[in-house]
Amino acid sequence: MKRRGRRTRCRTGAAWLATLLVFGAALPAGAAEGCWSVLRLPAEYETVTEQRRVVPEQRDGNGRLLRPAEYHTLRTTRQVRPAQEIPFRVVCPAQLTHDLVASLQRALAVRGYFAGKVTGRLDEATRAALRVFQGERGLPSGEVALATAQLLGLLPYDTRAALPGGTGAAIAAR
Numbered sequence: 001m002k003r004r005g006r007r008t009r010c011r012t013g014a015a016w017l018a019t020l021l022v023f024g025a026a027l028p029a030g031a032a033e034g035c036w037s038v039l040r041l042p043a044e045y046e047t048v049t050e051q052r053r054v055v056p057e058q059r060d061g062n063g064r065l066l067r068p069a070e071y072h073t074l075r076t077t078r079q080v081r082p083a084q085e086i087p088f089r090v091v092c093p094a095q096l097t098h099d100l101v102a103s104l105q106r107a108l109a110v111r112g113y114f115a116g117k118v119t120g121r122l123d124e125a126t127r128a129a130l131r132v133f134q135g136e137r138g139l140p141s142g143e144v145a146l147a148t149a150q151l152l153g154l155l156p157y158d159t160r161a162a163l164p165g166g167t168g169a170a171i172a173a174r
Contacts, residue, residue, distance in 0.1 A: 035092040039141045044081040050074050088139060089146040091155065096122065096144065100154060104144065107152040108133060 055070035091100070098120035105126055108114035114129035127142030134141055134148055149155040 034146065035090050036087055037090045037141065037143050037145075039086040039088065039139065041084045041086065041140075043079055043083040045077050046080050047075055047077050086139070088141070091144040091146055091149050095155070100149075101126065103154050104130075104149070104152065107154065 051071040051073050053069050054072045055067075057065060057069040058067040059065055101122050102118050102120035105114050105116070105118045105120070108126070108129045109118070111133070113133045114126065116123075116125040116129075122144070130144065130148070131140050131142045134145055137148075139145055139148075146155070150157045
C-alpha cells in the first residue's frame, strides 16, 4: 500500500510476496508479521571551500608591496553520510481507527508536540507532530511507528519486539 510518497507494506501470505516484489526494498532478516514502512534518508554532503596561494606577494627592499599574493579558490564536495533505508514496523491501516488517532493526538498534545484540534484524522498537523516526536527518538517519519504507539500506551507492548534482533525495541528504548 502506498501512501504520501512513503512505502507501507502489510505482511499477510501471498499478498506479502506481491507487495515485496512491487516495492523492491528488502526488510530485515526474520522480519515479523505486521505492517512495515521504509524511511528513505538521502545522502548528506558538505562543500569545503579553501583558498590556496598560487603566487606569493612581492615586496621591494623597503617592504613596500609591489604585487599582492594571488589565491585560487577550491571547492570540493564530499559525502558525510550515505543514503539510508530504515525499515520499521508501523501500525497497520486497519488498526488506525478514529479513536486510536484521536488518542494519539491527545498523547502528543499532553507531551507538547501537538497543538491542533483533536479530530481523529491523521492530518498533516498530526504527521508533523509525529515527525518531531519520533525524530527525537531516531525515526523522523510522519507514519505511526508501532513502537511509538506502544510507547505512548496506545497499543499493547509486543514482547517479541524486545527480544534481541527485534525491530521495535530500538525506538522504544530511546
